[in-house]
Amino acid sequence: MPPNTDGPKSSLGFKYPSLRDCHLKTCDNWLEGKRIDDNINGLWRIHDKLYDFSDFINLHPGGKDWLILTKGTDITEAFECHHLNGKAENLLGKYLKKSANFPRQSPFTFQENGFYRTLKKRVQNEIKNIPESYSHKSKMIIDTIFVIFMITSLLANSQKSYFFGIIAGVSLNFLAIAAHNFFHQKDNFRMYYFDLTLMSSRDWRVSHALSHHLFPNTINDLEISALEPFLQYLPHQKNFVARYLSWIYSPIFYTVVFTASSIRMIVQLIKYKKLPRKENFLPILYFFLIYFGSNITFMETLKTFFFIQSVASLFFGIIGINAAHHHPDIFHDGDASRSQTNLDWGIHQLDAVMDRKEILGSHFWVLLSFGDHGLHHLFPTIDHGKLGKLYPILQKTCKEFGVELKLNTIWGLTFGQFKQLSRIEPNRKPLKTIL
Known part of the structure; x- marks a missing residue:
């Protein structure tokens, strides 16, 4: 499918992604489009080298899915x-096939003395000193929350109670957000809590x-394109409905995200x-657990099931959409870029994020509401419970490189x-380095 020439353009120098305008915007379509654009014939690209990890797939410590999914793509950023421990770099030579003979599609850089590499080295040293008790607390x-979710689900069904149904739905929402912490990490059973939502942890990876x-x-952000045309966050020409009526219908849209994701996954499988x-x-196992655990008819249980899913979907949408990324003072593609030739990947992460002041320092709320978002984007595999201990290093590095760590309130x-939904004019001035 040819690009939609009326769609949003990249101010970072990205080629318009192949298959971005497919009617069914699925993970597999996104990967297929990326393979077309990266054009490396079934290999894996890291910087300007091509590797064949076929024999390493089943040995990958993080789980084989990461390599299966990314085969044929540029995985430099990932x-x-x-x-973070340096072991992966030491293995690369064994799987090297050849050098790439054309530049990367991505405009992001990782210079040795640049912002991200400098911060990464410091984090590598500091992370060893953070006790594992913080990760254990995240698991606890x-x-x-999983136990609360199951108990309140049974009560909601057996008592035909909307009150317990709402508690179960809110609990499922928090369970999904917390599970997001775990599907960024190596394979583990807690990442599958996410699948209780009718969504797929595999697809969200x-x-x-x-x-x-x-x-x-x-x-290139599928979480931007998958919401279009209903919610359009990139600054470009939009009609009145997209700019202003979306303020009204977006909460309704949130309530069906889980169910719609399930339908899309089924279509994708077919x-x-x-x-x-x-x-x-x-989700089917969960449904039958609350069905057989309650003296309620199949249809009443089905009603309870979708009520809980809808409540969870609503809260998940409200929290997720408002967590960090959408505000006129945050970079959105189309806005003026700092640079198209030397844009440090870590600096871009902070340009595209604002953190919420109210939850800084709270392990509980950071885990349950996509908190410490800037640090999480920079180091997604580090448990959320440990991120708060990295702020002194982040602040020091930001000060050295003149990068702003943007904060705002929840409201x-x-x-x-x-405001971002209604914005059609790109910011003409690039974000400045603070010196």
């Missing part, structure tokens, strides 16, 4: 931010971890002739995302 929190996290607020994964059956970001 490789840089997902590996998410497991407790693509749309969130490999697309949104690596290319936030750009035309299109690509794939069998469902084991975790795709978790400031909430109102800001509505």
